[in-house]
Amino acid sequence: MIPSDPLHQRLARRAEALFPEVQRLRRDLHQHPELSNQEERTARLLADYLCGLGLTVRDGVAGHGVVADLFCSQPGPTVAWRADMDALPIAEPPDKPWSSRTPGVMHACGHDLHMAIALGAARLLQDFQAELAGRIRFIFQPAEEGLPPGQVGGAELMVREGVLTDPPVAAIFGLHVAPMLTVGQIGFCPDIVMAGADRLRLTIHGRQAHAATPHHGVDAIVIAAQILTLLQAVISQGKDARSPAVLTFGTIAGGSRFNILADRVVLEGTLRHHEAKVRTSILAKVHQLLEGLSAATGARAELTSEALYPVLRNDPDLGRQALEILGRHFSPRALVPMRPVMGSEDFAFFAQEVPAFYFFLGTRGPGVESQTLHSPDFDPDEGALTVGLTAAALLLAGLSQAASQSDYLA
Ligand SMILES: [Zn+2]
Numbered sequence: 047m048i049p050s051d052p053l054h055q056r057l058a059r060r061a062e063a064l065f066p067e068v069q070r071l072r073r074d075l076h077q078h079p080e081l082s083n084q085e086e087r088t089a090r091l092l093a094d095y096l097c098g099l100g101l102t103v104r105d106g107v108a109g110h111g112v113v114a115d116l117f118c119s120q121p122g123p124t125v126a127w128r129a130d131m132d133a134l135p136i137a138e139p140p141d142k143p144w145s146s147r148t149p150g151v152m153h154a155c156g157h158d159l160h161m162a163i164a165l166g167a168a169r170l171l172q173d174f175q176a177e178l179a180g181r182i183r184f185i186f187q188p189a190e191e192g193l194p195p196g197q198v199g200g201a202e203l204m205v206r207e208g209v210l211t212d213p214p215v216a217a218i219f220g221l222h223v224a225p226m227l228t229v230g231q232i233g234f235c236p237d238i239v240m241a242g243a244d245r246l247r248l249t250i251h252g253r254q255a256h257a258a259t260p261h262h263g264v265d266a267i268v269i270a271a272q273i274l275t276l277l278q279a280v281i282s283q284g285k286d287a288r289s290p291a292v293l294t295f296g297t298i299a300g301g302s303r304f305n306i307l308a309d310r311v312v313l314e315g316t317l318r319h320h321e322a323k324v325r326t327s328i329l330a331k332v333h334q335l336l337e338g339l340s341a342a343t344g345a346r347a348e349l350t351s352e353a354l355y356p357v358l359r360n361d362p363d364l365g366r367q368a369l370e371i372l373g374r375h376f377s378p379r380a381l382v383p384m385r386p387v388m389g390s391e392d393f394a395f396f397a398q399e400v401p402a403f404y405f406f407l408g409t410r411g412p413g414v415e416s417q418t419l420h421s422p423d424f425d426p427d428e429g430a431l432t433v434g435l436t437a438a439a440l441l442l443a444g445l446s447q448a449a450s451q452s453d454y455l456a
């Protein structure tokens with residue numbers, strides 16, 4: 047017999063009761079972080095736990111990825127939840143019982159919380175499957191932080207390996223911890239969430255000569271300085287100011303000796319944008335500018351751009367439905383509208399295939415001034431686990447219920 051309390055209330059109560067379990071999982075994962083495409087132990091822990099729950103589990107997807115399906119009682123579509131698995135090459139101070147036991151590696155981006163929340167959601171929704179429809183797919187994705195040179199993997203490979211098509215996934219959710227929000231807050235963007243990103247490599251070929259006679263050569267360093275200034279003008283004036291873009295060079299290297307004109311300077315950087323057409327037009331303008339400068343100076347400038355991530359966009363209809371579902375439990379003050387950011391996330395590969403809703407989970411505890419991700423100081427308040435688990439359970443169950451009652455996702 048199904049209890050008479052509304053489902054969302056029972057889900058939220060169960061999420062609270064599961065806190066010790068989810069905290070244990072989070073701390074276990076936190077103690078044993080693994081770098082991108084090396085998530086072997088992590089994958090084993092996930093697969094063992096999910097098999098233990100009785101889900102249908104597939105491992106070895108796109109490297110160490112794990113996909114687990116929960117079959118609900120009534121027929122309906124497949125709704126997915128994604129959690130990323132990898133950690134970062136950062137040394138964590140050993141000041142907590144659950145600090146990293148792997149020297150130089152740390153879950154400093156909160157993917158340990160993401161996985162623990164997803165495992166908790168699998169356990170929680172398993173108990174409610176008699177009231178739900180369709181299939182709930184948990185996608186654990188390796189290598190979100192970027193691929194080691196020469197390797198393949200991450201969300202793009204998971205998509206290629208069919209995690210969204212076998213069977214067709216009707217909607218996908220994901221979250222990221224956010225130290226700029228306090229515990230209890232959920233941040234969301236209605237449309238664009240995160241930027242598309244390119245990796246750029248700019249090589250300037252000059253000609254060596256004695257430093258005292260620069261007129262006999264082509265000074266690649268002087269030309270690099272000019273190019274850097276001109277490229278920032280492309281960002282400030284070469285595109286519609288209403289659509290943001292960032293062009294940052296993080297490395298510059300060139301020259302061999304103080305009294306020799308540099309014949310080569312190499313710069314590496316990134317271009318971020320919120321619209322694919324802005325990316326195309328900026329790159330075209332940069333190429334044009336480099337051609338002109340090459341002709342004027344006798345240097346040769348080459349730019350290669352590698353598209354890393356597309357723009358991450360939420361589906362507006364799914365987003366509206368997600369907010370309505372979250373609003374059944376969370377107060378309007380807890381649901382915080384946010385502006386899109388210039389950071390990137392490979393969840394975008396899932397979101398460009400099927401309707402997606404990606405949101406931010408506050409992790410800043412009371413009295414904590416500021417914290418950033420990708421830092422050894424990142425120490426999220428574990429109260430966020432319950433908030434994240436409640437949100438995950440509400441969204442997956444809410445959509446599943448909607449599917450059994452209407453043809454929204456048919
Ligand atoms: Zn990260």
Ligand SMILES: [Zn+2]
Pocket residue numbers: 155156157190222
């Ligand atoms: Zn991350």
